[in-house]
Amino acid sequence: MKGRASGGPGCGPEVVSHEQDNQLQRHHEAKANMRDDITNGQREYVLQRSDAFHVKEICGKGRGVEAARRISRGEEIERSPCILCPMHEYEKYGRFTIFDSYFYAGRSGAQYLPLGIGCLFNHSEQPNVDFRLKENENEIRYFAARDIEAGEELCIYYGANLWFKNAEQDNVNDSGQDSQCLGEEQVDYVFPAPSLEPDDFPKPSAED
Template identity: 40%
Template sequence: MQHGASCSCYYEVIETPYTKEEKARGVAARWDVCKGQLVEVAHCILIPKDQYNEHMRHTVLEHYLFRFRGEMLLCLGVGSLFNHSRTPSLDYRIDREELIIRFYAARDIRQGEELTIFYGNVWFDDTGNPGNLSSETCMHDHMDHEDKFLAALDA
């Protein structure tokens, strides 16, 4: 596979019943995927801090941003459709230089299983209920805790 090639054959976009969006979507595996397999390569748009503060944080798109070392990235393709799970099926790596996020199977995934990522503790508290969703924290922030998260996956 070429560097940066997409692996869209591994997934399909599905409707999900558990979000409040008008058209709630998620992503499911089309077939079994082995742990470590590259599932998706998503290109991103870097959102300058001043544009985020003036505009993006006041829109629904804020909920689809990834925070990486203080910067905001809008992940294109299905990268922004992966829903949250405390036991995610996907792990990911951000390549800031290429503005790409690579999503890998964090464990073996069964055909039809929803592909999920961990959004971080700002989204959900320890009981699984929505956490503090202030405008300052409404984004994927788990990259701030990447070492801890990835260590847990290797355990």
């Protein structure tokens, strides 16, 4: 197979096929908030932080994501690169680890672990954020499902089989107010860490 040789300091030449060349070219041409640069044969992800949201302490839920400004329906909120866990590795190892609560299930049977904000969206029965799993690109894209006002929590739908109590139902009193949040302040997280997230998502949201 014809190809070109590439290499970096301290390593021998590596044959790159024309198909791989085309894939790299497509990465360079992609218009996204995640840019792919090829440096010494390695892919470097440059992540762009959106001004549309910030991470907050959501009363009764823990960490969550809140709109920092008005977000229009259909606007892309975030692109999260993923760590791929092939189906055979998931069955043998992955499902027995804490990561099983973070994975997004793909149509191929593989599991995808989102990085960054993708691990922080909380659940809602009436989500205002939709997502698309792009298996061929190892990333998940999040979009506004409706117009969202500044200060609203950004939530996705985890699926029908929840493994936890739904704080959305438990924390609301008869007046419609959040009984655990009255008089409490929300505190910004400067360096947010991932929290437990879903392992069962609506299949129609996944795309090849």
